[in-house]
Amino acid sequence: MGEVSETNKKKKLNRHIKKEMLRKNERLLLTASAVIKGKPDTVLAVTEKYWYMYSYNDNLTEKMELIEQHAFDGINEVVVDHYFVKSVFLFKTNTNEFKIIVTEKGKDLESLLKNQLNLKVTVLERKFSRKIVGYRSQSKPKMVVSSFLYGLVVLMFIAVIVVNLQAEDEAAQHVEKAEKLMKEEKYEESLQELNQSIELNGAENNPARELMKKVNKSMAEEHYKNALSLVNQNKIDEAIKEINQSKTLHDDQKENKAYALEKEINKSKSTKRAKETLVKMTDKEFELLQANKLEKSYMDNETLNQKFIKLLVKNKGEREKHLAAERKSLIEKQFSSWDGSHKNVTKYIKSQMNDEDSYEHVETVYWDMKDHLVVRTTFRGNNAFGAKVKNSVKAKVSLEGEITEIIE
Structure with a gap:
């Protein structure tokens, strides 16, 4: 297994500290990265009664090792010295002094000691220069070296600014050239200038980016016109290539006419x-x-x-x-799939019978007369005297199935 990263060590250590405080039944008020010689991965844990120093130890089951532990009871004063990158806390009792160095949350710890734990806190006042690395000891050799290094950093910073300004100026010149070339409809050359501008100044607010969109849009329009010309010459395959180039340059389906032309080609x-x-x-x-x-x-x-x-x-x-x-389907729908009778002719026959319950279908035939059908249905039924008789009806029927005339 690989080594655990510093960040993961701190996360694991903080998790174990929280569990430990729960086990001890102590309320955890603050944790902060701390410094102890020989123990790089150290965390300060502060509760209402104690402060603890824990270090990450991968060899232990709990992955943490208690380095120091002190009670707040008996502390007379806490002297705090804030630096740029660390804060030093000196805890004083009647007999001893204990020092804590934290690399984060120095102000939070100061406030906690003063306001929540009600300890006497004295913050050392330093001149600004005494907080700067190299000037804190007021040693002249160190101050000279530090001044040289800080001066070098400032010069490098100025140099970077100057270089960036020069790059922005050159980028702007390329944009000007691109604008002129665009007006002359030299789009390829214009794009080259714009790409050079973006290489020099990659900022999002570089005008080259917006101008590039316009150039691409103009080039897309040119490809569309070429495609249209090729279509009119019936060179469809070549036209499609131009359309694809146009779409690549400007993919807005509403604005780019190439999309509509492509649809028409596909429809054709x-x-x-x-x-x-x-x-x-x-x-x-x-x-x-x-x-x-x-x-x-x-x-x-x-x-x-x-x-x-x-x-x-x-x-x-x-x-x-x-x-x-369609005609076949229209005709077939008029007839019963069970006995082949014509639905509307059957209804008509029953409406004319003395006893429609006695209706028995015998046979139905039809003749297709192109614009209409002639349907003849043979059937049996009771007459007025109750005798079963055989009869038939011939009717002229529309293609939609409606009876237009009773022939016999």
Whole structure:
């Protein structure tokens, strides 16, 4: 197994401390990273009565080791010295002194000792310079070295700022060049300038980013126009390539006309759409189609419209198949699937009988007269004297099944 990271050590240590305080029945008030020589992974735990120093120890079952423990009872004063990166707490009793160094939450610990534990807390006042590393001891050699190092850092910081400003200036120059090239419709060169600008200044507010969108949009428009021209020349495959390039540059389906053109191309090639259109055609339109005189617009682009009409001609047989199937279904629905009788003719016969309960279906036949059917139903039933007699009715019926005339 690999070594446990410093962060994970602290997390584990804090978890174990919480469990330990629960076991001791003590209320945990604060934990903070602390420093003890030879024990890098140390945490200070403060309760109402004690403060503890625990260190992470992977060799122990509980993964933590108690380093120090002191009670707050008997402490006369706490002297606090805050530095930039640490805080030193000196606990004084009548006989001893105990020092704690924490690298975080120094102010919180000071407040806790003063306000919650009601200890006398004295905070040492230092000049700002005495808090800076290298100046705290007021040793001249250290101060000279520190001054040199701090000066070097400042110079490096200034150098970085200057370099960044120069880069921003160069980036702005590339944007200016790109704008000029864009006006001249030299989009590829304009993009190169914009890419160079972004390399120099990658900030989100670099105008090059917004201008690049405009350039891409303009290039997308050019590819769309090329595609449209190719469509008009009936070079569909080449047009599709231009459309794809346009979509890559500008993928807004509402703004980029290439998407609409692509849909029209797909419609012009769709056999399914052609069949649906043929079925919905009026008889007059179909006659014109058969005579190659149909001039109806099914799509905006005339070239694609003519291409689609040719597809309609190619699939015109589908209309007849569909209409025949539709007509057959319409006729079959008029007759009973049980005995073959015509539903509406049967209703009519029963309405004319003396005793409709005596109705017995014998046979039904029909003749398809193209625009209507002639249906003859033979049946038996009781006459006025109660005798069972055989009879028949012949009727003219519409294709929808309605009786339009009783023939005999």
